[in-house]
């Protein structure tokens with residue numbers, strides 16, 4: 219028997235209507251690309267969203283059209299998120315850090331007909347424009363006084379187009395499965411692939427992530443997304459903001475420690491979201507200036523593994539840390555790690571191992587672990603497996619993609635390797651392409667990196683596998699030191715060895731000026747693998763020693779301990 223409820227579609231338009239109606243006086247504050255700080259209310263934003271919808275319609279944008287947006291977190295991009303989607307078009311957020319070739323590829327692959335961009339990216343757009351065959355119109359997201367040069371001659375100016383447009387719009391009632399947005403994966407493992415979001419998925423994701431048990435805040439909070447709106451919808455914050463009625467603070471182009479810290483203090487930020495590299499930079503800045511975090515209560519860390527250093531760093535300032543895990547293909551939220559009141563009452567030392575877990579799945583998301591052979595793996599906190607997911611905001615297929623996206627039984631393989639603890643919390647041990655296979659054991663690069671970050675002189679750490687004739691692969695730890703430090707690599711190695719099981723001891727430590735970061739602010743291991751291609755571990759440089767070791771089977775100082783000796787890792791008990 220079917221229920222007798224009205225079949226009202228779940229549309230982003232509904233989120234917007236609610237925000238404006240319930241919290242008209244709440245504020246949205248932006249650090250402008252042109253300099254200075256802009257502020258207006260949800261009610262003002264609603265009027266501007268309607269104006270933007272008229273602007274887009276006059277530019278010729280119709281239902282189903284893809285509209286490219288390359289911009290920082292600003293009120294203008296916020297307006298476009300709603301205006302584009304609510305007229306039935308697709309808001310394609312473009313990551314400017316993809317590099318020119320990939321940026322041109324994604325705009326062409328998506329078939330963007332109009333592209334709006336911030337002034338920062340004018341040189342990039344100017345250079346790419348001759349190659350962007352699908353793009354008919356460009357709009358610089360600024361005012362006349364700040365019109366950029368070097369862009370196509372007929373580039374429009376956002377504020378000029380907005381001026382005088384009506385402040386209401388007759389929004390269409392779309393099917394809830396209509397596409398509303400689009401984001402491409404960062405392409406670290408091949409060409410970027412397009413993920414096409416729907417209204418229904420975004421509304422459900424916003425509802426679930428607004429729960430107190432996810433990263434929910436309320437109208438007394440002030441939210442600062444340091445995660446960019448050009449990648450995975452800034453974790454859905456532009457949508458959940460209207461739902462939760464929180465004050466929204468948008469950092470514009472200022473993603474450095476000082477700019478973020480100024481905003482936190484001056485705008486009374488209570489809750490912030492970002493990737494670990496951003497928080498490491500901020501903590502470093504705050505310690506340099508001997509500052510504090512003002513009213514900040516919580517930070518949500520995701521996109522890469524949370525480290526003990528970050529937990530301790532924030533704890534020292536009385537700021538709580540929650541970890542979230544997800545990916546572009548999951549809109550992005552899959553798990554959030556919340557502590558129970560009992561856990562929160564425990565001393566920090568006991569809480570850290572809990573906080574290092576990526577958390578329990580949020581409502582409607584299912585997780586499972588699968589072994590190399592395709593068998594299901596126990597959720598016992600010991601056995602690891604390929605992490606697969608399903609749920610209403612997990613993609614079913616990539617956009618215009620020739621290939622299989624889901625498993626035959628409808629799950630998405632995340633490319634992550636993890637365990638699931640008996641308490642239901644999932645813990646990532648690695649990405650399947652990063653894990654190090656050494657003498658029949660699987661070594662977690664995340665564990666070694668997090669241990670290295672505990673060294674007071676280390677600000678960034680990355681581990682890659684390098685060839686070893688006997689163990690197949692061994693870990694090479696690459697670190698970036700804090701400014702002015704000249705620590706000996708061997709001291710860092712000894713420090714890490716003193717805290718880990720022998721199997722995970724890095725065989726060598728190399729110091730670099732800067733660990734490369736990718737398009738989403740995460741460590742770019744592909745670049746490090748390229749840089750250290752053919753790297754010979756110190757113990758192998760002396761070939762006579764190596765030959766003796768190989769012949770006699772004597773374990774050298776750095777050789778791994780063989781535990782249990784089970785080939786090859788996944789699904790086995792550690």
Ligand code: ADP
Pocket residue numbers: 403404405406519520521522523524541542543544545546547550576632633634646648649738740
């Ligand atoms: P890409 O960086 O390839 O574009 P995403 O931005 O979608 O991809 O990132 C997804 C990946 O980021 C996940 O599959 C996982 O490997 C990693 N990731 C995200 N959150 C966490 C976390 N909290 N801990 C560890 N890894 C994470």
